[in-house]
């Protein structure tokens with residue numbers, strides 16, 4: 074069955090979340106600062122999502138109760154991909 078959640082992860086573009094994850098975790102800008110600078114609602118959603126990298130699986134599931142298992146797996150995949158990207162970029166920053 075297709076997911077009924079209007080805010081589903083399937084609609085989220087990895088590159089757009091990655092942009093904010095980089096600002097948050099590589100540049101070290103606080104989530105609240107990013108939120109204040111955001112103009113559009115969907116921009117805020119991306120920022121919140123990008124700042125969830127440190128949240129555990131159970132909390133993640135609570136945040137999207139209407140998503141099915143397929144979506145949740147996809148979301149964990151996205152989070153892991155972001156986490157790997159952030160760690161790689163942090164290493165690059167330290168090496169420079």
Ligand SMILES: [Zn+2]
Nearest residue numbers: 076081140144
């Ligand atoms: Zn979904």
